[in-house]
Amino acid sequence: MRLGSEDTAWLHMEDPANPMVINSLLLLGGTLDLARLQAILEKRGLPARFRMCVVESERPLRLPRLEPDPKFDLARHVVHAELPAGEAALRDFVSREIAVPLPRDRPLWKTILVDRGPSPTAILFRVHHALADGFALLA
Numbered sequence: 001m002r003l004g005s006e007d008t009a010w011l012h013m014e015d016p017a018n019p020m021v022i023n024s025l026l027l028l029g030g031t032l033d034l035a036r037l038q039a040i041l042e043k044r045g046l047p048a049r050f051r052m053c054v055v056e057s058e059r060p061l062r063l064p065r066l067e068p069d070p071k072f073d074l075a076r077h078v079v080h081a082e083l084p085a086g087e088a089a090l091r092d093f094v095s096r097e098i099a100v101p102l103p104r105d106r107p108l109w110k111t112i113l114v115d116r117g118p119s120p121t122a123i124l125f126r127v128h129h130a131l132a133d134g135f136a137l138l139a
Contacts, residue, residue, distance in 0.1 A: 001052070001065060001066045002063045002064070002065050002066075003054065003063050003064045003065065003066060003130060004063070005063065007129075007130040007131075008063050008064055008130070010128070010129035010130040011054060011064065011128070011130035014101060014128075016101060019098070019099070019100065019101040019102065019128075020128060020129045020130065021098065021101070021102060021126050021127065021128055021129065022126070022127050022128075022129055022132070023094075023098045023124065023125070023126050024124070024125045024126075025094060025122060025123070025124050025125075026122065026123040026124075026125070027120060027122050028120045028121045028122065028123070029120055030120055030121070031115070031120060031121045032113065032121045032123075033113075034078070034079075034080045034113050037078060037111070037113050037123070038074055038075070038078050041074065041078060041111075042074065047132075049066060049107070049131050049132065050077075050107055050109055050131070051068060051069055051072050051107060052066035052067055052068055052069060052107055053066070053067055053068075053069045053104075053105070053106060053107055054066060054104065054108060054130065054131075055067050069106060069107055071106075072106075072107065076106055077106070077107065077109060077110055077111060078110075078111045078113070079110070079111070079112050079113070080112070080113050080115070081093065081112050081113070081114050081115070082114075082115045083114055083115065083116050083117070084116070084117055085116050085117035085118055085119040086116070086119070089116070090114065090116060090122055093114065094124060097112065097124060097126070098124075098126070102126060102128055107131070108127065108128030108130065108131045109125075109126060109127040109128065109131060109132075110125075110126045110127075111123060111124070111125050111126070112124040112126075
C-alpha cells in the first residue's frame, strides 16, 4: 500500500530535532499493569497500518509504501517505565520521550505504560503523523 503524498510529506519533514509524532498522554484513575494493557490491545486488535513498516521506494519520485512487518512483536511497541510519584517526574519523562524520533525499522508507533509509584498509571501513546493523522486516530 502506497503512502499518500501528505503522509509522505510528514515522513520527509522529520529531522532529529523535530520528530513528526503525535503524542497523547492518558492519566488513568487507577493502576494498570503491562500484561493487562497488552492483552487489551491483542483482544481489540490493531489497525493494519500499525503492523506495517514504511519502505522507501528505490525509484526517484515514487511514494514510499507500507509493508507488513515480518518481525512484528507487540512487545517492541508496548513497553513499561517506572517513575517516582509526582507530576514533575511525569512531566520530565514525557518531555524527554517526545523528543526521541520513532525507530524506522518497525511500525511507527509506541505505547509506554508509566507506573508512578502510588500515583495512578499513565499511558503515553506515540504515533508518527505519516501513519495516522488526528482524524484517522478518531475512527
